[in-house]
Amino acid sequence: MDVSQLRMRGTGERVRNWLTPERIVFYSVGMLLLFIVMMAVWAWSSHAFAERGVAAPGTDFSIFWSASYGLWHGSAAQVYDHVWFDGLQRRLFDDLHRSNLLPWLYPPTFLVFVSPLALLPPLAMYFVFVGSGLVLCSAGTLRVSGLTGSLRGSRFAWLIVAASPCVLVPAIFGQNSLLTAALAVFALHWLRRAPLRAGLCIGLLAIKPQMAVLFPLVLIAARAWRTLAAAALSAVLFGALSVLVCGVQTAQQFLVNTGLARATLLEQSRSYWLASPTTFAALRDSGVPIAGAYAGQASVALIAAAAAWYVWRGTRDMRLRVAGLMVATLLANPYVWHYELAWLGIALACLIARGLDTGWLRGEQTVIALAWLLPVYELFNRITELPQIGPVVLLLTLLIVVRRVRLGADARAGRTALVYSHAI
Known part of the structure; x- marks a missing residue:
C-alpha cells in the first residue's frame, strides 16, 4: 500500500494532478527567461551597473574577494576592522555608488576558505565561485532526490534544479549558500555509503556554523x-587551522x-526583516518587542527540531529525511x-520527486508552488514591503513532510495489523 492508495482510502477522492513533469519544465524555463530579462533590464537601467545609488550583482561576492585580497596583502585582523576593510573594498571596486558599510561578519574558518579567491580577477572568480556552487548543489540535489528518474529520465x-529561484537568487548576489547547500546535500548523500566523507562535509559547514545546527540531532x-x-573531529581541526592561520585575535573579533x-542588523534593521523568511523577522516587522520575537523564534525552532x-x-x-x-x-x-533558501530548493526537489513517484496529497502542490516562489517574494519585498510570509510557507512545507512520514507509519501499522489478523 503506497501513500497514494492510503490517501484514496482516507479521503475517498482523487487529488487533481496539475503539477506534471511537463508543467514543471515549462515553469522552470519561464523562470529562467524572466531572470535573464530582469538582469538585462537591470543592466540597461543602471548603465551597466555603474549608476550611483543602484546596487550591482555580486555585491556579496565582492566582500569575499576583498577579504581574500586583504588576507594576502594585509592581515586577517585587519579584515575584521570595519573601517580598514570598508576602505579596502572601495579602493578595489571603486564602489562610489555604495554608501552603506559592508563589514566582514564571517568566522575565521570562512576567511581561510575564501583565501584563494584573489588569485584570479574578481569577475573571473565570480563565475568560478558561483558556477562551482551551482554545479555542486545541482548535482547533489539530483542524487539525493532521484528527480531524474521521477521525470522518466528527462534531460x-x-x-529544473538550476533554474529554481532558490538557486537564481543566491547566484545574483554571489553568495556562499550554494556551497553550504552543496556540502549539506553531499553529506546526506554519503551518509550511508561513506560516513567519514559525510562527516567531513558537515565539518566544513563550520564556514557558516548556524546552518549545521540540526545536523547533530538528526x-x-x-x-x-x-x-x-567525523563531523565533530573535522570541525574542530578546521577551526584550529583557521585560528592558526588567522590568529586567536580574529576569533575574538568575530565574536x-x-x-x-545582532544588535544593529538582526534586532533593529527593517531592511533585513523584509528579506528574511524567519519567525524573528516576521515578529519584529509586526512590532513585537525583541524579547517576544526571540521567544517566538525559540518556540518555532523547538517545533522544527522536534x-x-x-x-x-x-x-x-x-x-523525506533531506x-x-x-x-x-x-x-x-x-x-x-533570502539567499539561504538555496537549502529550500533541495527540499523542494525531493518533495517533487516523491509526489511524482507516489501521487500528490491534498494541498501539497500548492505549498510547493508557494515555496518555489518564496525567494522571489523575499528578494523584492524590500521594495514592496509586504508582510513577511516566509515562516508560514516554511512551516507548511515542513508540515507536508511530516504528514508524508505519518502516513507511511500508518501504512506500516496497517500492514502489521493485517498480517496479525490473518495469523489469528
Missing part, C-alpha cells in the same frame, strides 16, 4: 555515530562583530537571508 532535470536520531564523530550585527527528529526516526526514505532537515534548519535559525 531537463538539471534545468545524526543521533539516525544512529550515525561514525558520521557524527565582537557578531554581537554588533519535526526533524520525528522525520529521521519515522522513515528511512532519504528524500527535505525535513533542510526546511527545519531554515526555521530554526533567526538569521537567515
